[in-house]
Amino acid sequence: MAMEKRLQKELQALVNDPPVGIKVDADQIGQNLSEWLVNVDGAPGSIYNGEKFQLQFKFGSRYPFESPQVVFVGPNIPVHPHVYSNGHICLSILTDDWSPALSVQSVCLSVVSMLSSCKEKKRPPDNAIYVKTCSKNPKKTRWWYHGKQCYHSEYKTSLLGMSSMGINT
Amino acid sequence: MGNCLKSPTADDISLLRGNDSQDGSEASSEPPPPYQESVHVPMYHPAPNISRPASQLTEEEQIRIAKRIGLIQHLPTGIYDGSKKIRECVICMGEFCVGDAVRYLPCMHIYHKECIDDWLMRSFTCPSCMEPVDAALLSTYET
Numbered sequence: 638m639a640m641e642k643r644l645q646k647e648l649q650a651l652v653n654d655p656p657v658g659i660k661v662d663a664d665q666i667g668q669n670l671s672e673w674l675v676n677v678d679g680a681p682g683s684i685y686n687g688e689k690f691q692l693q694f695k696f697g698s699r700y701p702f703e704s705p706q707v708v709f710v711g712p713n714i715p716v717h718p719h720v721y722s723n724g725h726i727c728l729s730i731l732t733d734d735w736s737p738a739l740s741v742q743s744v745c746l747s748v749v750s751m752l753s754s755c756k757e758k759k760r761p762p763d764n765a766i767y768v769k770t771c772s773k774n775p776k777k778t779r780w781w782y783h784g785k786q787c788y789h790s791e792y793k794t795s796l797l798g799m800s801s802m803g804i805n806t
Numbered sequence: 807m808g809n810c811l812k813s814p815t816a817d818d819i820s821l822l823r824g825n826d827s828q829d830g831s832e833a834s835s836e837p838p839p840p841y842q843e844s845v846h847v848p849m850y851h852p853a854p855n856i857s858r859p860a861s862q863l864t865e866e867e868q869i870r871i872a873k874r875i876g877l878i879q880h881l882p883t884g885i886y887d888g889s890k891k892i893r894e895c896v897i898c899m900g901e902f903c904v905g906d907a908v909r910y911l912p913c914m915h916i917y918h919k920e921c922i923d924d925w926l927m928r929s930f931t932c933p934s935c936m937e938p939v940d941a942a943l944l945s946t947y948e949t
């Protein structure tokens with residue numbers, strides 16, 4: 638089927654010609670290719686230099702028409718304003734701005750570049766609420782992409798709720 | 807490689823496949839729209855990222871889908887003859903083979919007809935350059 642065929646090509650390309658700092662472990666990928674682990678290095682020159690991260694990709698049967706589910710997993714979740722401590726990533730190409738021209742490789746490179754542009758290691762402002770209340774699948778989160786800030790909509794809703802109750806935020 | 811094999815799948819009605827429903831209750835006009843996961847229930851995509859079984863489409867949505875199909879059919883198609891600079895369909899990542907049915911977008915990016923039509927029902931943008939197809943089309947086809 639289309640999804641497997643395309644993933645097969647992506648895997649082959651990543652194994653044969655991996656970009657610097659991105660490594661897929663082909664042996665860990667099962668027969669149907671629907672779940673991948675990709676090792677990603679913090680870029681030299683960035684505040685994540687020398688750190689190692691792991692991204693988990695889950696592909697639905699409608700890939701590449703629908704985006705994969707992508708989260709950080711493993712012992713080291715980057716501390717970043719768009720990365721929640723449960724590994725969820727607020728990055729618009731993973732939901733609203735997904736295009737079938739994107740790939741595992743381009744998603745990994747975007748994530749690395751998102752990390753690289755960060756100047757200060759800190760969690761998103763709504764990390765505590767989000768991690769407690771979110772779905773396991775980050776694609777079920779309604780993300781709000783407000784320039785450099787990102788919020789999930791439950792947080793936004795709770796802010797709105799507070800102001801409608803007369804509490805100034 | 808195996809890309810030249812014609813699969814007996816999607817025509818313009820490929821929009822009938824894929825995607826799941828949403829809880830709907832919170833789907834407002836606020837950005838961004840909710841995103842769904844796949845299940846195997848036939849679904850329409852009344853708007854990008856919104857899917858519903860045919861039975862739950864409003865009349866307005868049915869009209870919009872019909873219009874979308876109409877617009878897609880206005881986009882020129884052709885048979886790949888090997889003379890184009892673009893050699894690969896970025897959606898399936900397969901190389902074009904002579905004889906493949908392709909569709910041309912106004913930005914001049916080309917894709918397998920089967921691949922791009924499926925995408926255009928979800929989002930009326932070019933996957934490669936993100937150029938909205940709408941505006942260009944309307945100026946060409948509307949008077």
Ligand SMILES: [Zn+2]
Nearest residue numbers: 895898918921
């Ligand atoms: Zn194609």
Ligand SMILES: [Zn+2]
Nearest residue numbers: 913915932935
């Ligand atoms: Zn284009």
